[in-house]
Amino acid sequence: MEKIEAQGDGDLILVPVNKVRLINSSFQSSPYAVKIVSDKVFKNNDTFVEINPLTAHKIGLSQGDYAMLKTLNGSFKVKVNLFEGIMPGVIGMAQGLGHVGENKYNNKYIHGKGMNINELMSPVPDTISGMDAAWGIRANIVKV
Amino acid sequence: MIKKHNKAKAHKFGMVIDLDKCTGCGSCMVACMSENNVPFKENETNKKDSITWMHVYRLTNGKSFPDTEICYIPRPCMHCGGKGDHGHSPCVSVCPATATDYDYTTGIVSQIYTRCFGCRYCMAACPYHARYFNWWDPIWPSGMEKTLSPDVSPRMRGVVEKCSFCFHRYQAAKDTAYFEEREDITEDEYQTACAQACPANAIVFGDLNNSEHEVYKLVKPDPYHGGRPKEPKAFRLLERLGTNPKVYYISEREWVRKAGDNYVKGKEKDHKKHNTE
């Protein structure tokens, strides 16, 4: 049985997190839903990532620090949110941010908020089903 | 107790929220905001000036992975009965213009937007942060004015607003009962937007003075102690301050019940005191 591994190199694994108040697909959340997303998910122009305090401590990251999150597909400047509930060694980032609207579809209440984690992710083909497995990717995070 | 002309007992509308059912989805928040014409800005990430009459907080039990547990707590206005449950809510007592008032026939703390001159004393008084100030005038994106609820007045800047237990729905239910020549309204005729919207049925709303209502059966409020719940799994936030809120919470988890109030180190057992009857 072939084992599918997270791509890239990096000590940690970046996973998307479904936040119940954000639609994590091409549909957009409504302004009222975007309004109630926690300020530990995105705040002003900053997107947060969740890291276990043990992991953060090893890397030298504290709550609210800016950091560079890097995968083989690119890097984002993010802010750190420490959360005991996430597994050590894993970085969680909300999926469903980073919608952009163009021209008459540009809605300032919902567009341009946060970063789209899909830009950092890489699906891996599952040779048996032919579908893409897109769950985690190896990542590094460094304080800036 | 004020008796109505048909000898019915005064209502005491309240809410019971099951914290083991709440998923933190925020439907209650969204339903409340759209029901009550709550304004929104482009950037609502500063939660200290973001108006959410119903606000869902997230708590953790403070333990490390993998023993971390979280709990979501929806917090509407508590409609406090105040000291002795006599209607001296912390906010009602301090408003200098009587822009907020305690209604003895429903137990609801009102907010009169046209009377409020924005001194914010009530906001200083409320320990639950249930009150919100209009720091800006609302801007409704063009076309959205048509979606506003006609039963709820929008507010201009400079006044305080808060959860009203969807009082306009109470008025509508009373009107219906009147037209149908009934004296009183039934339990399901007056339900708040948040209770209606909750997909997990975590929020139950009704008359705490009516032993037939679900809210009464869930918490068994003690009328001799300001409505304190007799049900041991139920609690009210900041019970020890004596605010006598009308919103009750239920949880099987003791750490959640303990998080409802403050205890001096070493005296955590105090929280069992009022739940052992």
Add this chain to the structure above:
Amino acid sequence: MDSALIPKEAKRCSFPVFAVGIAVAGVIVLWGVYAMGLCWLKGLNQTNMNDYYGFALWIWADLAVIAIGGGAFFTGLLKYVFGIDELKNIINLAVVIGFVCYSSALLILAIDIGQPLRGWFIFWHANVHSMLTEVAFCLSLYFSVLIIEFIPLILENRKLDKIPFFHHLSHNMHGVMAVFAATGAFLSCFHQGSLGGVAGVLYGRPFAFREGLLVWPWTFFLFTWSAAAYGPCFTLTVLKIVEKITKKKLVKDNVVYTLAKISGWMITTYLIAKIIDTVYWALVTAPSLGFNFMSFYSNNKFYGLWILFAEIVLGGIIPAAILIKKDWRENSKLLILAIVLGTLGVCINRWVMVLQVMAPPVMTFDTWALYYPSWQEVATTVLPVAYGVILISLAYRYLPVFPQEKELNAE
């Protein structure tokens, strides 16, 4: 140029020099007026206040300015009711300071409320149970008393005094001034007290809440007492500043020392009550609501124990000690230290009872909140200071504020 308006035989600096001084203060006033306009036109989003800090710099400024203006009512009480006659030589200054302080408070309140045009609702739709209602009524009435106390001084201007009607009016008003002084003291007890009551009744905020006597929390009495105790410190501070700028001695030492001594003993007795109240609150009241005393002081550097130390020791025990001991009180440097520390001490107390109240969370899952004012808030708070400088300068230049000035500066 304006010598006809200057009191007889008094020396004043030349008009151009005076005009420049007023112009400098005037620029600051204009800056404040601009900020005030922004707040009125655009709303309170011009401030850094938010739903956690509904009470902020302006409310502190109101409370502080009314506390330090307490010298007016207290000096009036001492002179007219208790008959300490030598205080007549400083009472005019105290009244002018009081007028400046209370008009500033009313101005700041007009900017602070969300709907200034509805400000009159506090009178028309008054809630008799609210401490703030009491504040509004007594403050407004007392401000009228201050106007009445100020008018005779204005009428004593050399030019105005020539008009027989004004001359007789001021003379007659002086005759009945005791009634107004007593009324003013009575009203002051209530509004100074109810400002303390504003914080003390907040039973949803364990940091502020106090038990008390009937409807009055202990902070009610503590605020009245501290306003009476520390108000003279500010009166004397202003006197020293005026004397420094005009390079004249304006009030005899015995008057200053009398007021300083009384202030010292008032501060001492106030501190005894304050310390007892703080200890009882820390050991009994707050724990009964679930709060450890240290929980209010161990979250961040700004609200640490230093602020309690500053309020009670630096702003309380030290000035009290200096003012009650004759040798220290009559040492000019120590006296200045005492009156400045005293003024700061009461300002810190008002900050603690308003802003520190807003900072700590009450619900267990809530967060601490800190605040700093926006430039608009600072400008509108500095505005009354600049206006006060202008008014006191005008009063000193054209009115016989200091009866002993001539005698002390005879050549």
